[in-house]
Amino acid sequence: MHTPVMLAQTLEALAVAPAGFYVDCTFGRGGHSRAILERLGPEGRLLAFDRDPAACAAGVELAADPRFELIHERFSHLEAVLAARGRLGTASGVLMDLGVSSPQLDDPARGFSFSASGPLDMRMDPSQGPSCADWLNQAKQTDIENCLWEYGEERFSRRIARAIVAARSRAPLQTTGELAAIVAGAVPRRPARIHPATRTFQALRILINDELGELRAGLAQGTRALGVGGRFVVISFHSLEDRMVKRYFRDLARPPEPPALPAESPFRLLQRKPVTADEAEVAANPRARSANLRALERAA
DSSP states (O other): OOOOTTHHHHHHHHTOOTTOEEEESOOTTSHHHHHHHHHOOTTOEEEEEESOHHHHHHGGGGTTOTTEEEEEOOGGGHHHHHHHTTOTTOEEEEEEEOSOOHHHHHOGGGOOOSSSOOBSOOOSSTTSSOOHHHHHTTSOHHHHHHHHHHHHOOTTHHHHHHHHHHHHHHSOOOBHHHHHHHHHHHSOOOOTTSOTTHHHHHHHHHHHTTHHHHHHHHHHHHHHHEEEEEEEEEEEOSHHHHHHHHHHHHHHHSOOOTTOSSSSOSEEESOSSOBOOOHHHHHHOGGGGGOEEEEEEEOO
16 A cells, blocks of 8 residues: 555645646555545546556546546646646646655565565556666666766765676676665665665666656646646655755746846745655654655746
8 A cells, every 4th residue: 555645735735626626647546636536526627647557557446436537648748638638727736746656666576676676677657668677788887877876866876887887797687686786785884774775776767767857847837737826736755856846946936037027926835945744654654754845836
């Protein structure tokens, strides 16, 4: 089971109106979507996206609800989907819960985690693009270094990249266990608080799924999806995502430079600092520890 992070805070930020139209850009296992549907009346509507076929399969049970639609699609295609439905610029709320879900992490066959060895895949949609193993087995050493440094902020990126290239020269990399062991052997011993391969796995997952490119496109399109009074809520789990969201929302809410008109931005921040999970939620759901929620409203 996947426990949605900061559910109460998310619903408060969205301020769900019974007759509103809402977009859940990251359905996952439907925790946020179900809570939104509980607050919608007969006239309300919810459109959900997910690029993971397994997540879409898990949403079949909601298909009988006439207020709900789930589509297998990246949220970087949000604008085109809404335009085709005559819904662009009408959303009462847009939600993004970024990163990977617990079911994805817990299934060794998906290759997102080093906790149990499995195929080195990491694709959100296994039917599209190269797997992590495909990329690692042919990428230049400098490209691997850059990936680990840029997306994982891994200070031992050069050592790790060198070790990966040496290992694959003996035999192609195939499993998460192999990669985790290579990383662990390449870096100095660290405190046991986090596994030495944590940043490497994060970086490769971001690269394989173009997560920052998707987020960049999704932020722009999610903003254009909003109607007047609509709210855009984003939950992020690492600093690269959070910085992008923070800067994008801040720049939108900033008044335009003179002599531009109107004198005030049509957007406003709902809070200056991110909302985080309280101690009770972190104790019950450790994944919430690194979550940051930011929200923006289209005021005009």
